[in-house]
Amino acid sequence: MINLLLRYINLMVITIAVLVVISFALPYFFPGDTLTNLSGIVPESDAQRAALEAAYKLDGSVFAQFWHYLNTLVNGNWGVSFTSQTSLLKEVSIAFPATIELITYALLISVIFGIPLGFLGGLWHHKPFDFGVVTFSVVSYSFPVFWLALIFITIFSLQLGFLPLSGRVNLLYDVPHQTGFILLDILRADMPNKADAFYDAIQHIILPTLSIAFVTTAIFVRFTRRSIMDVMEKGYIDAAKSRGFTTKQIFFKHGLRNALLPILPLMAMQISTLITNAMVVETIFSWPGIGNWLIQAIYQRDYPAIRIGMLVVSMFVVSLTITIEFLSRAIDPARDKFERGAV
């Protein structure tokens, strides 16, 4: 166990180190002035340039610069965005929770719909219902998420006028930033019209959440269905049958647990898929999340922001992945190696 933990910690450290080194090297490869790429500031005078160079240790060796970079990363002194001149730490800390909020709800929806559908499909294997479930999952898995979002907008916002198509909440509600989760922030905020703002925020959240939940639901359906089918073919199910248990008893006593356990980590892994899709969908719904922010930074060639944005997103995804992998092996040591679900 300790051995396993050490191995994964080792892996995590090395992965993060690789990411940090890459992000450290980036400003030197980006086009343009290295100093501006590093600091986000265009020096206006030689004195300022010299001061900045000294601050970023550009006059020192590469190791000194790297050491300085590590320090700034740890201290949260991430520099400023080239275009808006605001602190990157602050921008990321506002944008990132917005994405997390979006994927949290999408994950919930996928679990609530995906798992039962997959169960039923797996149990009634090769029946019309199963056929419908499989068709649904293949079709929705094939939807390009950005097209789906556009279809939702066309139908529900423009044609029917039910739901808004951009942002998190009507901007007239001035919700103070606390947790970064808009619904929580509204509930915690000391503001008039709380209920209205909450309702408004829910309306805003529906379409983006559904757009990214679609694909994940399809994936969950397939995982669950496959897993149930595998479990129900197992010998202990036959044994239980021969002992005279009803299908219901068998399913809840043996099937459910054994089918769910192995796929839980697989599902947790889908968080990274959700993040990616959220990044795309955010740009469509003008959702002020990390994806929208990073893609704007790419358009504007805002290198300090690109560097920090990619570091934050990739660190999050990689450490999440490694943690889940570790947990799944710690819980279920019988499994030799993390098996990736083929979708």
Next chain:
Amino acid sequence: MAQFNLYQEEYHPSPIMHIWLEFKRSHFALVGFAVLLLFCVITILAPLLAPYDPNVQNTNAILLPPAWEGNGTIAHLFGTNALGQDVFSRTLHACRITFGSSVILVFIALVVGVALGTLAGMNRGVKSSILNHLLDSLMAVPTLLIAIIIVAILGTGLANSMLAIILALIPQFVHQTRNFVREEMKKDYILLDRLDGASSFRIFWKSILPGMFELLAVQSTLALSVAIIDISALGFLNLGAQSPVVELGASLSQSLEVAYSAPWLIALPGFCIFLMVLSINIVGEGLRSALRNRLIH
């Protein structure tokens, strides 16, 4: 039955033939396969099929609706876009770019991935190295995310986004190949080869690679559907193909400007991407269950 066999001969289909026979049993898979073939034909013949040059602008025919609507003309089957370009021709060319570049990049990723995976699998020393682990954790990261990050570093453009997706796909091929090769290396027939004095390369080429074919076919369909979604997503985000290159995702995002007055411009490219991915997924699914069934029988 125009033919009959005089002698009762036992018929042994080759493994590939066997898969095809199994595959054929599913009508869905066949339809998917036909659609996929259609896209292949479009990819190869798009310049011949398209009635117009996709980039030629006709300012006298701007935003014409499709032919079946009131003021559409048969000269422009799917109408024209905001620059007066023929949408049908553009869609054909866009399918060609999206599908063609995806096939190419999957092929490259496959070759590189198999090469690296084989090296890792046959080479005992590399086995426990941390590099393998790194590769594994990299594999869990969605390719689109990796591609966005790589494009952010390299800059936008079709070539860069292809490169980015290749890099993002390679780990999967490496992983699959490595595991397969490692399993095979334990088997007796490889030992036999070794005893016969075969070189490592010969073992790989003559003994392992033929057995890997099915695995790679399944993995490639998976990779292809991912590649199409990724390349069109990058195009949609304006990070991929830039005009004048016509690409499905990029045309979709250009159509957004006229989304309300010309919704068919959004419907068409999106539907093409959807159909491509769907047909690939269905074929992939068919292939997988055919393989499974063949192993069972």
Next chain:
Amino acid sequence: MRLALSSSFIASACFILFACTSEKTDITKNGITFCSESSPASFNPQLDTSSTTADASSHQIYDRLLEFNTEDGRIEPGLASSWLVSSDGLTYTFQLRKGVQFHNTEYFTPSRNFNADDVIFSIDRWRVNSHPYHDVAGGNYPYFQSLGLKSTIKEVTRINGYRVEISLYKPDSSFLANLATDFSVVLSAEYAMELLKDGSPSDLDKFPVGTGPYKFVAYRKDQYIRYERHTDYFLDTKGPEHLVFDITPKSSLRVAKLITGECDAVAFPSQNDLEIIREREDLTLLEKPGLNVGFWAFNTSKPPFDNPKVRRALALAIDKTSLLEAVYLGQATRAKSLVPSASWAHQSNMQDLGYNPVAARKLLDEAGIPFNFTMNIWAMPVQRAYNPNAMKMAQLMRSYLAEVGVTVNIVSYDWARFRENLTIGMHDSVLIGWSADNGDPDNFYRPLLTCSAIPSGTNRARWCNEDYDTLIESALKTDNANERRVYYHRANNIIFDETPLVPIAHAYQYQAVSNNISGMVINPFGGIRFDDVERKP
């Protein structure tokens, strides 16, 4: 127990979801959302000629000494209640309004009302090089520099707390008009001094304080600007309690948001959507012939564009008529010179270059431009009345230029960066334009093409011609419109011969407004105004 809990939860959820749908709440009743096209470069219009900056600050946060009447363009009292011009036209005396209060915000509490010190501070900031605030935001005041106002004003003196005298070196027939433009805002001297003491003078342009009808609350780049009503505003206005600028760069998205009711008014609706807006009963399309010109300017400081032959050849290679149809959908008139027909200086018999690719290629050959010569066209990323879709125009031009063997790369950055890079002259050519800030033709001729307008960045062609400058100078020295017209027509001929830029269109100005609000008008002389906009009951 469990049942009771869950049912009460469901009940409360239902309450939250449905209780409030029936009636609109206070905040949305008292607030107006305007979907603007881009992020402002700063909150001080002295620093930027972009209309985005002016929209976001000029008429919201600030006031001017004088104002234009939005109907007829006459000059009216603003912060100055009356003014006197000496007979030689060299001295202007302004009597200031009393009891005008500055905004009381989270970051500044004013201790005194508006007075002469604020006027002097606001003018001296850009006028006097040694002023402590002159270099705070880079020391570039493009509007005033492009007009050469620095060398026009001799002195700004305080007569008493509410009387200011401005003396000039030379008479300037457009001086009063310039004081009424969006750029001549009055800042708070007291706030500036406080910031200077705190060592954060640059906050003056980021956290603005003015006397205008709205006070600044919050800004997030590319997302929103929030304002709140200035309750002690010196005029009696009907404006809403809250005003939000929802920054939405895509014009189609702005119209979509107008349709779903997320915006109450939008800037620059997409040309393709105008018909839809006209047809819808819940929306109104405001339109007005604009005092503007959209053009294609060559960077004449870069070879081979320093050669008039090359510029003329490129001008001949594009078909303006098709551009007008495809980009403006016919909602614009073809431009032959800088000023539109609404101005008295317009020259109706002006000659124009037609579409002639053969002649174009011949000229290019003469100038020694090889086949497959590559150049870039910078297409501005925002929509403007004078060019509602520069990217589309650039794409169309690319195919025209390809016919004469010129390969075009289209370049675009975000708006702030785009303008910065233009000012330092990184472009080969650019699709951009100019909207008048006052009705005087000098407002076209001087900032767009005179030598002194190169460093300030409004002269996108970076073109400097002494004959032209002399003509423009001479035109200002007289008040006689006929005489001035002659000078401007001679300037037109120089522009035609030299082709530093290709005028393309004078276009209509549009704003789309929801019928839930009233009081929106198009301000032909600059930034958008919300002081009299209100939500219908």
